[in-house]
Amino acid sequence: xxxxxxxxxxxxxxxxxxxxxxxxxxxxxxxxxxxxxxxxxxxxxxxxxxxxxxxxxxxxxxxxxxxxxxxxxxxxxxxxxxxxxxxxxxxxxxxxxxxxxxxxxxxxxxxxxxxxxxxxxxxxxxxxxxxxxxxxxxxxxxxxxxxxxxxxxxxxxxxxxxxxxxxxxxxxxxxxxxxxxxxxxxxxxxxxxxxxxxxxxxxxxxxxxxxxxxxxxxxxxxxxxxxxxxxxxxxxxxxxxxxxxxxxxxxxxxxxxxxxxxxxxxxxxxxxxxxxxxxxxxxxxxxxxxxxxxxxxxxxxxxxxxxxxxxxxxxxxxxxxxxxxxxxxxxxxxxxxxxxxxxxxxxxxxxxxxxxxxxxxxxxxxxxxxxxxxxxxxxxxxxxxxxxxxxxxxxxxxxxxxxxxxxxxxxxxxxxxxxxxxxxxxxxxxxxxxxxxxxxxxxxxxxxxxxxxxxxxxxxxxxxxxxxxxxxxxxxxxxxxxxxxxxxxxxxxxxxxx
Numbered sequence: 375x376x377x378x379x380x381x382x383x384x385x386x387x388x389x390x391x392x393x394x395x396x397x398x399x400x401x402x403x404x405x406x407x408x409x410x411x412x413x414x415x416x417x418x419x420x421x422x423x424x425x426x427x428x429x430x431x432x433x434x435x436x437x438x439x440x441x442x443x444x445x446x447x448x449x450x451x452x453x454x455x456x457x458x459x460x461x462x463x464x465x466x467x468x469x470x471x472x473x474x475x476x477x478x479x480x481x482x483x484x485x486x487x488x489x490x491x492x493x494x495x496x497x498x499x500x501x502x503x504x505x506x507x508x509x510x511x512x513x514x515x516x517x518x519x520x521x522x523x524x525x526x527x528x529x530x531x532x533x534x535x536x537x538x539x540x541x542x543x544x545x546x547x548x549x550x551x552x553x554x555x556x557x558x559x560x561x562x563x564x565x566x567x568x569x570x571x572x573x574x575x576x577x578x579x580x581x582x583x584x585x586x587x588x589x590x591x592x593x594x595x596x597x598x599x600x601x602x603x604x605x606x607x608x609x610x611x612x613x614x615x616x617x618x619x620x621x622x623x624x625x626x627x628x629x630x631x632x633x634x635x636x637x638x639x640x641x642x643x644x645x646x647x648x649x650x651x652x653x654x655x656x657x658x659x660x661x662x663x664x665x666x667x668x669x670x671x672x673x674x675x676x677x678x679x680x681x682x683x684x685x686x687x688x689x690x691x692x693x694x695x696x697x698x699x700x701x702x703x704x705x706x707x708x709x710x711x712x713x714x715x716x717x718x719x720x721x722x723x724x725x726x727x728x729x730x731x732x733x734x735x736x737x738x739x740x741x742x743x744x745x746x747x748x749x750x751x752x753x754x755x756x757x758x759x760x761x762x763x764x765x766x767x768x769x770x771x772x773x774x775x776x777x778x779x780x781x782x783x784x785x786x787x788x789x790x791x792x793x794x795x796x797x798x799x800x801x802x803x804x805x806x807x808x809x810x811x812x813x814x815x816x817x818x819x820x821x822x823x824x825x826x827x828x829x830x831x832x833x834x835x836x837x838x839x840x841x842x843x844x845x846x847x848x849x850x851x852x853x854x855x856x857x858x859x860x861x862x863x864x865x866x867x868x869x870x871x872x
Contacts, residue, residue, distance in 0.1 A: 428545075458862075
């Protein structure tokens with residue numbers, strides 16, 4: 375890196391859009407631009423993206439952010455990359471053309487094969503190797519569907535003409551002009567094909583899902599330079615590409631959760647909870663998974679992870695469906711306008727319950743309402759439901775996983791609700807730290823790219839860049855929190871009987 379290189383250009387390729395973000399030496403966003411892409415639903419349960427469109431959007435976003443900010447390509451030290459996890463695709467390495475659309479993490483096309491594997495007793499084998507539960511959420515069953523259902527793909531794979539990868543792999547391959555076919559440990563471990571103990575693609579699982587070993591990318595540490603961009607692609611200059619990380623893992627690193635016991639919660643439509651468990655993999659409590667958080671300095675950092683289906687989307691439901699509020703900002707004042715929840719609980723199982731229950735048959739349930747229930751009580755119950763669900767996972771990680779929570783660091787839109795954050799701290803009986811971090815997934819990938827290229831020296835320097843917005847400390851008596859939580863557990867039982 376030379377002195378004139380003031381920025382890292384981050385690509386954040388997410389489910390609904392691709393962002394290009396310029397970060398400066400202080401880890402702050404200089405400028406960003408977003409380009410959305412189409413969602414394709416060819417039949418019920420199928421969700422697809424056009425990978426060619428996504429690459430074109432990536433180039434458009436990169437060009438726009440540099441031109442708008444009037445940044446020269448010579449000012450860029452590196453390109454970093456974070457991406458929607460589990461979305462997977464296959465393309466021809468000779469022509470560069472996808473053989474089919476990218477199959478999105480939401481897609482259920484692999485469900486029948488997952489059911490077949492479960493019926494044959496493969497649950498324990500797959501969990502012991504990958505840390506994951508058998509579920510179409512992960513990439514492998516979509517790839518199996520592709521091999522079985524798209525004409526000629528199996529034969530072309532056997533001939534060695536095809537490559538597979540998650541979206542980071544595709545964009546890396548395209549940006550390097552087809553020279554680098556690689557991914558990082560965080561993305562590889564979410565495919566249900568990667569052995570998190572041997573740190574290799576697992577031959578037994580490759581065969582089980584009817585894939586070919588020659589299709590798979592090389593797996594590397596995130597703080598490596600993966601390759602250099604093709605100057606014809608990146609505006610006349612070859613740039614180092616480093617810092618590949620799946621989006622939730624990028625958020626973990628961006629939140630500086632570098633040591634065991636540090637956890638992050640991303641509050642979005644749903645929520646991803648990750649707890650750093652150190653350099654040795656541990657068996658996750660039932661209902662959770664063990665993943666690789668990130669790999670750096672030739673070391674692997676493992677995590678427990680749980681994914682909640684509906685957290686922030688509960689607030690959308692209050693606004694759009696039942697119209698109890700006209701804007702999400704109203705929820706804090708309404709929740710504070712009553713002294714307690716008046717015995718009212720909302721279990722937002724609109725699409726079933728995710729971790730740790732994994733009950734697709736459960737349905738949303740509003741229970742415990744006395745005659746004097748008001749709109750404010752229902753809104754309060756909705757906010758409390760978000761904290762209860764996060765508490766479900768953290769308690770499970772601590773009590774059955776044997777890892778003591780040190781601190782929960784939070785990001786996402788709903789974290790700006792002070793009532794919710796205080797209630798979260800009360801329920802966990804731990805500090806909840808809201809950081810002044812924007813674009814936290816992209817920031818984590820950018821930190822990794824900065825370490826790879828010398829833009830930043832070490833973790834200490836990165837830690838010095840972190841700004842804390844507010845710390846929420848528990849203020850409720852433990853007797854009261856236990857009473858409230860017992861009421862939540864009863865409400866969940868009712869929802870699961872629906």
